[in-house]
Each structure stands twice: as structure tokens, then as C-alpha cells.
Amino acid sequence: MEIKMQGLTKIFTSKNKKEVRAVDNVDLVIPSGKLIGLLGPSGCGKSTTLYLIAGLLRQNDGKIFFGEDEVTETPPEKRGIGLVFQNYALYPHMTVRENILFPLQNLKIEKQEAIQRTVEIAELVGLQEMLDRKPKELSGGQQQRVAIARALVKKPRVLLLDEPLSNLDARLRLQTREEIKRIQRETKITTVFVTHDQEEAMSISDEIVVMKDGVIQQMGEPQQVYDAPLNLFVARFLGNPQINVFDGEIKNKEVLIGGMKVGNTILPDQQVTVGIRPEGFAVDTEKKSPFKFEIDMVETIGRDTTLIIEVESGEGGILDKKTFKAIVDVEHRINPGDMVHFKVKPGKLHLFDLSGSIL
Amino acid sequence: MEKKNNLRAWIYLAPLLILMTVFTFYPIVNAFIISIYKDYQPLANNGAGIITGYTLQNFLFIFKNQLFWISVKNTFVIAFVSVPISIFLSLFISVALKNIPKLKGFFQTIYFLPYVTNAIAVGMAFAFMFHQNYGLFNAILGWFGIDAINWIGGTASWTAQMGALLIYTIWSGLAFKILVFTSGMQNIDKQYYDAAKIDSASKWTVFKRITVPLLSPLILYISITSMIGALKAYNSVVGLFGIQMGAQPYSMMTIVAFVYRYVSGYTDVGYISYASAAAIILFIITVVFSLIQGVVSRKRVHY
Numbered sequence: 001m002e003i004k005m006q007g008l009t010k011i012f013t014s015k016n017k018k019e020v021r022a023v024d025n026v027d028l029v030i031p032s033g034k035l036i037g038l039l040g041p042s043g044c045g046k047s048t049t050l051y052l053i054a055g056l057l058r059q060n061d062g063k064i065f066f067g068e069d070e071v072t073e074t075p076p077e078k079r080g081i082g083l084v085f086q087n088y089a090l091y092p093h094m095t096v097r098e099n100i101l102f103p104l105q106n107l108k109i110e111k112q113e114a115i116q117r118t119v120e121i122a123e124l125v126g127l128q129e130m131l132d133r134k135p136k137e138l139s140g141g142q143q144q145r146v147a148i149a150r151a152l153v154k155k156p157r158v159l160l161l162d163e164p165l166s167n168l169d170a171r172l173r174l175q176t177r178e179e180i181k182r183i184q185r186e187t188k189i190t191t192v193f194v195t196h197d198q199e200e201a202m203s204i205s206d207e208i209v210v211m212k213d214g215v216i217q218q219m220g221e222p223q224q225v226y227d228a229p230l231n232l233f234v235a236r237f238l239g240n241p242q243i244n245v246f247d248g249e250i251k252n253k254e255v256l257i258g259g260m261k262v263g264n265t266i267l268p269d270q271q272v273t274v275g276i277r278p279e280g281f282a283v284d285t286e287k288k289s290p291f292k293f294e295i296d297m298v299e300t301i302g303r304d305t306t307l308i309i310e311v312e313s314g315e316g317g318i319l320d321k322k323t324f325k326a327i328v329d330v331e332h333r334i335n336p337g338d339m340v341h342f343k344v345k346p347g348k349l350h351l352f353d354l355s356g357s358i359l
Numbered sequence: 360m361e362k363k364n365n366l367r368a369w370i371y372l373a374p375l376l377i378l379m380t381v382f383t384f385y386p387i388v389n390a391f392i393i394s395i396y397k398d399y400q401p402l403a404n405n406g407a408g409i410i411t412g413y414t415l416q417n418f419l420f421i422f423k424n425q426l427f428w429i430s431v432k433n434t435f436v437i438a439f440v441s442v443p444i445s446i447f448l449s450l451f452i453s454v455a456l457k458n459i460p461k462l463k464g465f466f467q468t469i470y471f472l473p474y475v476t477n478a479i480a481v482g483m484a485f486a487f488m489f490h491q492n493y494g495l496f497n498a499i500l501g502w503f504g505i506d507a508i509n510w511i512g513g514t515a516s517w518t519a520q521m522g523a524l525l526i527y528t529i530w531s532g533l534a535f536k537i538l539v540f541t542s543g544m545q546n547i548d549k550q551y552y553d554a555a556k557i558d559s560a561s562k563w564t565v566f567k568r569i570t571v572p573l574l575s576p577l578i579l580y581i582s583i584t585s586m587i588g589a590l591k592a593y594n595s596v597v598g599l600f601g602i603q604m605g606a607q608p609y610s611m612m613t614i615v616a617f618v619y620r621y622v623s624g625y626t627d628v629g630y631i632s633y634a635s636a637a638a639i640i641l642f643i644i645t646v647v648f649s650l651i652q653g654v655v656s657r658k659r660v661h662y
Contacts (some may be wrong), residue, residue, distance in 0.1 A: 056553050064481040077559040089550035093661035102568070150558070231578035 001067050001157040001190050003030040003053060008062035010048050010214075022048040024065045024214035026062070030192060035184045037201035037222075038194045040211035041237070046194045049211070050160050053192065054083050068158055081190075082151025086163040088143050096122075096146050097131040103154045121153045124183060130240040143171040148183060159184070161193035165200055177204050191230075198238050202226065210234050227347070232356035235275045241306070243350070244324040248274035255349060260291045262342075263349045267359055273352040279308065280325035280348030283334070284341040292341040296323075298334055307340065380630060387642075394418070395636035398628050417636040426609060428635065430617040437600065438522055438648075439588035445529040446582055449536035450574070454566060457538070457544055467541065482598015485527045486511060489599070496526075511599060515606040524611055528595050532588070537579050544622070545561035550639065566593040575660040582656075583649050590645050591615050614641045 010023040021100055022045045023312050029037050037044040051057040053064060056078035063072045066095075090099050097118060104114040122128045125145040135143055144164065146280060151159055160255050164180060165173045181204045184191045201208045202222040210217040212226065218230045229235035235243045248257045251269050255263045297308035307326045334340060351359040393399065397414040421427050452470065456463050473481060488495040489510035497507040509515045510523040551573070555565045571578065593615040596604055605611035614637065621634035 056556065078558050081557065083554070085550050085554060087548075087550065089548065089554040091361065091551060091554075091569060091572075093575075094568075102555075104563060106559040106561065154558075159580045321553070 002032040002065075003190060003192070004028070004048075004065040005053075006063045006065075007062065008049070008052060009060050010045070010052055010057060010128075011060045011244045017262060022215050023052060026214070026216055028078040028209065028216060028219070031188060031207070032067075032190050033188045034206040035181065035191045035204060036193070037190060037205035037208045038211060039198060039201040039208050039237075040196065040217075042196055044211040045214035046196075046211050047162055048214075050162055050194045053158070054081050054160055055079050056083075056348050063208050080154075080156050082154065082156035082159045084144070084147045084151050084159075084161040084164055087167060088135075088147040090143055090146055090150070092135055095132050095134055096127060096138070097117050099135070099146055100131075100150050100153050103150060107154060117153055120164060121149045124152070124186065125149045125179075134308065139172075140174050144168065147180070148180070150229065152187060152189070156189070157188045159187075159191040163195060164193055165195070165197070171182070173200070180204060194358060199240065202238070210237060212237075223233045228358075229350065230358050231274075232273060232275065235350055235352075239277055241278050241325045241327075243275045243277045244326075246274045246276070246324075248351075250351075255351065256262060261289075262291050263346050264351075265351065267351065271354060273356065275350035275352065276344055276348060278325040278327040280345050281328060282341045283328050283332045285332075287341045289343050291343070292339055295334055295336055295338050295340055298336055300330055303330050304328075305332065305334060308336060335340065367450070367541065374641055380532060383427035390635040390638055393632055394639050396629075396632045400628055400634045406446050406517050410528055412547070417632045418640070420629075420633055421640065426612060426620075427436050427614075427617055429609065430612040430614045433611055434590055434592060434613045434615075436523065437592045438586055441525050441528045441532065442582060442589050443618070444525075445532045445536060445579065445585065449581075450534050450540055450566075450578070453532065453537050453544060454570060457542055467537070470537045471534050473531045476537070478531065478594045478599045480578050481531060482595060485530075486579065486599050489523045496507060496523075509569055517610060519605050520600075520611055524595060524599060527599055528589070528592065531595065532585055533627075536585070538579055541579055543574050547573050575656075579652070579656045579660050583652050586648055590641065590648070593619065611652065614644075 005026050007022055008026040008028075009021065010022045012022050014020065014153070024045070026049065031108070037159065038049060040046045048057060052059050052348055055071070055074060059072070063070060065071065066079070073316045092100065098116045100121060104117060109117070118131075119128065125148055127142065127145055127149060130142060130146075132136060135146065137144065144167075148159075148161075161180070165176055168176055177200060180191075193205075204318055206221055206224055207220060208222050209219045212233050218225050218234045226232065226238050228240065232245065236245065246257045248255055249263075250256070250265055250267050250269050252269070253264055253266060254261050255265050255272070255274060262268075264276070293309045296305050296310040299306040299308070304327050307328060308323055309326070310323050328334070353359055360420055375407065395415060396410045396415065397412040399408065399410050401408045403409045456466055456470075459466070487493070489497075491507055491509050491512050493499060494510070496510065500506075500508065508519055508522075511521050513626045547570070551569055552565065555569055560568070592613045594615060596611045596613055600606060600611055601610075604613075604616050616643070618634045618637045623628045624630040625634075
């Protein structure tokens, strides 16, 4: 089921009458049968968007469609959604079985069928052994799966997950994210999940939607958004270690950082902000490139070497930090104190205007 | 170090312990002892009191006393009718209050007023409201074409008197229960209600399967304390009927009133022992009911 939002706006008014546009005029089409990650820093409006889709919050303006069906004014229970809450909201006094049966009983599903569907869904999420336990007797990951089962058992049109992995420890997180992806693939249900963790979003989403201040910054396949960010915010938000950002300028079709040439462009002369991801650097073994720095620290992990370069403020035009990082092949055998000439790999030079939009 | 802390704890507890020993533990133990005194005359022998031995005849005297059985019947009716009704009503009102956020404060105050008002004063106001000719209740019944009921007048039936007493008891007990339930509901995670909404639960289902189970520890607490309170009913009867304890003398007698009747006749031989024996029977009844409630509810209360 495709989800379409048109001009969706949600305004919260705080006690001192200050208005916050948590979701600001959002136009978004979520394709049918895909797993979509809504990604952004906290307070960016991603959870609000999810709750607007669920109908638990009421929009101030705009429309929401499920397929051809307008659901803007439809109450949550009639929208046909399954929602997994951040802390799961499993009813603590009911067993796993009762929790999963609860929506079916409310929908007046015939008893035999309800029982059968409960067993089926429990098998799908791998909980058939746990049906008679209470939520507090389960681990966090198991509780999460009960919540997913409860959301899926009524065969919703859309599955929504609010920060599904944030309450799990690191090991379970990896396991659970594979699990979510598998369940989504098997059920082919249109799924939207919210996260502030870019790695989580990139690893399981078919497409990601990056939000900031209630506005959608970019939507696309994770790798495509990573490779071609539309603005500085997206460029900075995705990627670990973070992208390196420099003050630069374009002069005579050449891109310069601190007067050193790092690449060519067809753009006219102007001041620019240059973004280069750590893995966008290559070592110039012929030492011809003018873009050179003395290396301060070297961290080698596996096949990658991370070079950390400290820069005096202003020197090299470093914009927002006192250091920058380059990840290069371990074969280069670089030691602290070495002078390294860097080249920028093709397509790895991101040029933004001073307001942060891609050029 | 640990020993020192222990001593300090005892010192902190001392004031309460001393007061409780003097005014609670000692009287309880003493009541047990007095209840088996034979022919006790507390004022004789220059106030030292005299007895002629020990006996269980005091209990027999009570069991043979018709007034005691009237008291037991009245007390049980008050407890078993008013407690469930008032718990259900206060749960219902608490849910309703939760759904009207704007007027909540106003209504909470109104519902809480009985709690801070003197029971005797309220009882007298109710006595007037139950007046056969000028009372509010009969006026309301009149709107529906129902004939005026003689609630508490001199020839009122037992049923009418008990009805009036129950209405008054339920009403005056609502305040505290509503206070406890509304604050309890505030502690229920709002996400359960959001989840229930997503799960298409009707309002009644939400009440029955989410609110009540999640409040069950408080419901148990309230049902035990108000059961104990109802078994000790006394001032509601005095407020409504005066010290005659009923439209006809003693018709609305309760166990505590029975105890008091014999306490106030303490100058007569053995009366204090009868009062103590009745008090001990009430104590045993209270303990038994509390235990039964605890056991019965074990399966239904979710912590």
C-alpha cells in the first residue's frame, strides 16, 4: 500500500505560546511494499510524521492517502495500521498470546481463526515457545518481536515502527535489524520506521528519508543519498566517520582549499564549502598533488588506515573542526609525522554553496 | 557502623512506636483480656476494678443478644453493598474525569469536598434531603412520577432506611476512592491507550481489559480499606438517624454502635467485657474478610 502525504503540517504550541512546526509542509510518497527509514536528529519531526501517518496525532494541514484511500480524517483504529511503539507498549498483565490476540478480539475475528493467526504470526517472528509468558519474562528482543507480531496479526495495510532498535543492546540490535528486514520481506508489507541512527537506517532500508526541522532534506536509496547528498546537512548526517568539511573557493575552474588545488570543476568562480568523505582521499604516491599535510595520528584497523590530521584554525581552511580524517589503504605504511600528498577520488568532491545546498 | 545505624533507626522510630504501644497495641491486648473478665466492675475498689474470675460467658451473652445479630446484619449489608458499588462508581467517575481535561479540576474539587467535610454535618444535611415531604430525593422521584418514600421517618421500613444509609455511605466514600483512582490512572503509560486505540479497542474494552487490570493493585487496596471502613460504620448512622441509631430505636444498629452502647454503660457490671468481646468479634471478622480478599484477588491483581 503506497502512502502519500501532501503538504502535511503539524504545529505544536508550547506553554509560552511559541509555535514549533514539527512537520512542515511535507510532500512524500512512500512506495508500496518497501521498507523505508525516516532518519534525522532528535527533534527533526520524524516521530511526529510517523504518528501523523498512524493517526494518533492530528495534522494542522495537509492530506494523507493510503493508496487511493484518503485517510486524513480517518481515526487510527480504522486506518488499518500496525504500530510498534518505541518501548513496545505490551500490555504487562496479558500473556504473549493474549497480547497478540487482543487486536483480533477487538476486530471480532472468529475465535478459531484468531487462534490460528496468532500461532502463525508467532512462528513468523519465532515466538511459538513463548506464547504463555508475560512480557516481563521476555528479553528486550523478544518483547520487540511480540510487539511486531501484535502489529502484524491484524494484517494491516501499513506497518509503522518507532525507533525499533533503540531499546536493545548492541548485539541484539544487529540481530533484530536482520529480523525486521526478513519479516518485512516475507510479508511484503509497506513499512516505515523511524530512527536517529544513520547506520541502522542505511543497513536495512530500501530507501531512506532524511529530515531536519520538520522538512524533508532528501529521499532515495541509502547508497545514493550517501554518495550524492543534496545539502551539507545530509552530507554531515550520513557517514561515520563524518564527512570532512572545508572552506574553499573556485578560481579558474579549479577547486582550492586554503589555496591548494584539490580538483577541477566547470562552475564559475565563487566561495564554496567543500565536503570530502574520509574514504574519498587517495594517497598521491608521486607526491605531485599540492594538497599535503603532516600526519598527526595513525589508526590501523584491518585493511584500513585512518589518518588523523590536526590543523591550526584557519590553516588548510578546515571549517568546523580542528582535525580531519582520511581513510586510506593499509599498504601505504604511513607513520605519524610523515608528509602525505592527497588526491581526491573521482566523484568524491562535494561542492556546496555557502547556504549549504549542493552546487 | 551497621549497629550504629540500627540504633539511629530505632531512635527515629521511637516516638511513633511509643504512641502506638500506648494507644494501639496495649488497648488491643487489653481488650482481649477484658473480654474474658467475669463480672468486671471497672470503678469498684477505688478505681482499681474488681473481677470474680475469667470466663467466656461474655461471648455467649453477645451471641444470644438479638441486638448483636441486628448489628451484624446491618453492618454486613452496608459492607457488601456499598463497597462494590462505590468502587465501581468511583472507577467510572475517574475515567470520565480523565476524558474531560478542561473541567477536571473543577469536578475533582466537587468530588473531593465530602472528604474534607464533617461526617455528622453531612449526615444531617442528608437527613433533610431524605425528608418525606420536603426532601430533595423525593422531589427528584416525584419528577418521574414515583410516590414519595418514607426514607427515615418514624415508621420507615428497614429497606428504606438501609437505602438511605447506603446512598449516604456510597456518596461519602466516593471522594477518597476517586482521588486514588485518578492519580493511579495518571501513572498508567499513555502508550497503552495509544496501542489499544491502534488495536481497535472499544472504550469499554479499554476500561475492562486495560484500565482495570493496570489499576488492580489500587483497586485491591481500596477494596480492603473500604471494606474495613464499612465494617466500622457508625458515624454515618449517627449523622443520618441521630443517637437513636435508626428510624425506630436501634433499627440501623451496627457492630461498632453495639460496642459503643456497652462501653457507654460501663458502670454496669460486666458491660465493658461485653463491649470488648464484641470488639474482638469485629476484629476477627475484619481480619478474615481482609484475608479472603487478599487470596481471592491474588489471581486478578497484576503488579
